[in-house]
Amino acid sequence: MKILKLALGPYMLAVVLAAFFWPKPARGFIGESSRIVFFHVPCAWTATIAFVVAAVASIVHLKRRDDGSDEAAAAAIRQGFLFSVLATVSGSIFAEVMWGSYWNWDPRETSILMLLFLYAAYLFLRGAISDPERRGVFCAVYAIFAAFIMPFLVFVVPRALASLHPQTIINPQGRILMDVPTRSVFFGSLAGFTALFFWLWSLDRRLERMKRRRRALE
Amino acid sequence: MPQFEARSVAKSFGGPPIFRDVTLLADRGLVAVTGRNGSGKSTLLKIFAGLLRPSSGRVEISSGGAARPPDRCRRLVGWSSPEVEFFDELSGAENLHLLARAAGLPCREEDVRARLSQLGLQRAASRRIAEYSSGMKQRVRLAFSLLADPPILLWDEPFSNLDEDGTARGMAAVEERRSAGLVLIATNDRRDLSQPDAEVVLS
Amino acid sequence: MQKSSFLSAAIAVFSREARQELRRRTTVASVLFFALAALTLIAFSITTLAIAPADRSRLDSGMLWILLFFSAASGLPRSFVREEETGTALALRKVAAGETVLFGKLLFNYLLFLAICLAAVPALCLLQDWTIQRPAAFALALALAGYGVTMVSTFLSAIVSRAGQKDLLFVLTALPLLMPLLLPAVEATARAAAAAGDLSPYWKVLTAYDGLVTCGAFVLMGFVWEG
DSSP states (O other), X not given: OHXXXXXXXXXXXXXXXXXHHSSOOOTTSSTTGGGGHHXXXXXXXXXXXXXXHHHHHHHHHHHHXXXXXXXXXXXXXXXXXXXXXXXXXXXXXXXXXXXXXXXXXXXXXXXXXXXXHHHHHHHHHXXXXXXXXXXXXXXXXXXXXHHHHHHIIIIIHHHHHHHHSXXXXXXXXXXXXXXXXXXXXXXXXXXXXXXXXXXXXXHHHHHHHHHHHHHHHO | OOEEEEEEEEEOSSSSOSEEEXXXXXXXXXXXXXXXXXXXXXXXXXHHHTSSOOSEEEEEEEETTEEEOGGGSGGGEEEEOTTOOOOTTSBHHHHHHHHHHHTTOOOOHHHHHHHHHHTTOTTGGGSXXXXXXXXXXXXXXXXXXXXXOOXXXXXXXXXXXXXXXXXXXXXXXXXXXXXXXXXXXXXXXXXXXXXXXXXXXXX | OOHHHHHHHHHHHHHXXXXXXHHHOHHHHHHHHHHHHHXXXXXXXXXXXXXXXHHHHHXXXXXXXXXXXXXXXXXXXXXXXXXXXXXXXXXXXXXXOHHHHHHHHHHHHHHHHHHHHHHHHHHHHHHHTOXXXXXXXHHHHHHHHHHHHHHHHHHHHHHHTTSSSHHHHHXXXXXXXXXXXXXXXXXXXXXXXXXXXXXXXXXXXXXXXXXXXXXXXXHHHHHHHOO
């Protein structure tokens, strides 16, 4: 495990360098802006993964009622929040470069914004309940309930909005159209970001565990 | 007769446990729950009534071959506590009638009035709870716990605010039920308890 | 619990809410007042805007749902919050299962929501000179989406009523859950009002959302209701 952790740093460095120097910029994009796909999409993907992890940990918590699963869910939400902020900001910057405005109500933009609000709401709920047992249960319930609605965020809303607005999106995820360098860097980045998430998640959990143990000693 | 089982029950609210390792196995009789203020008597009774989950340990009521936690067999357990409040704008009888219906109990006006009469509230039954004195409200709480005629009765400080008549009625109800079922009384005042069969002391 | 006693128990919860509301009318009155006050402010601020008739419907529809959401947020959580604050929740929690109470309060809250619609829609039409070309479809959109808003709000208020900072917490937790409903709802009512565009995908979306949140709420209510 430790080797993987140590390798992650150089790996991500390689990914970043490759993103800027290996594939050529895609056609139809302004300047080098297509390179954002190597960072923005993995962030959004990771934010979604984080939510799934949180939902699963929440289900485990409702069954087991232990501190570990509660901490795991909260840690996933915190990291998910971080990645969804990164995804929203990077997407917004890209929108400015490509289409001249920071926000377009593009279906995907809207979905990631909703995910962001969801994370913030969970964290706010967490802060508003003082009893740890009740906090664990209520936050788990909220995360699972939100997971019921997730399919709507991911599938329905984009389609509903797409019918509202003209097609302003040029699909940056034209996977079929990716050449080998682009594909390699893209999936490499995806793997790297996912690993980054799980590493940050485990660090967060460990920190919470230590805090809990220290509290028990006091 | 339902068997009440609490095993190694402990509860904490984020800090050190308020109590731990509380074990009680009983099916009938009068059990006293005693301890100084803040020892967790009310909390323990709420856990026994299924209103709170224990932090560890188990509470189960075995009846007809199945063992279930108290919130799965609500009708088997009656509970009264000074924390219970009723709907101010409704009368005593209306409150109990509403709660009985919400419990899914087949309930008629006469049954509710009979319960209230048992606690000496026959004349006040139609007056709004807002007009009740604290002693009268306490009587309603006791009547509330008896609604389903439960085999297990959990009373938290049952005689607080009660006058002699109210206390006598309450004690009569306890005597009537302790031979055929289980009665738990949590109290600081030992005069409330007439020769309990067992005692749980929280410290 | 058997089906019939579940229903009658839920109706007992509902009728208690309804009786209290009919006696005092505090919630209905304040929510309606809020809705109309907000409506007046919104209508006043956009009255001088020159908006193409084609876009009018969507604008009015959006305003309607903003109004409905915030009116719901101010009124629907009260039933659970008031129980916790007055201490009556304890007795209810002892005798009734969470699903029963949820269903009873859902019925009451839905009627409250429909009452808000009955006030807000004609007022909006009047102030904005908005004509609704397909009233039946419009009403259906309101009813379907309104159910979703009510279901989520009632369920969330069961959670929020036992936490701190209730008002703010409710809006913050409800908004992300309701946005996937409100966006199609705005479009559906806009299309019904303008009699433009196909509504059938919206019936599916709204119904699917309603079904999902109902399942989710009833499955999870037990965990919220217990200590």
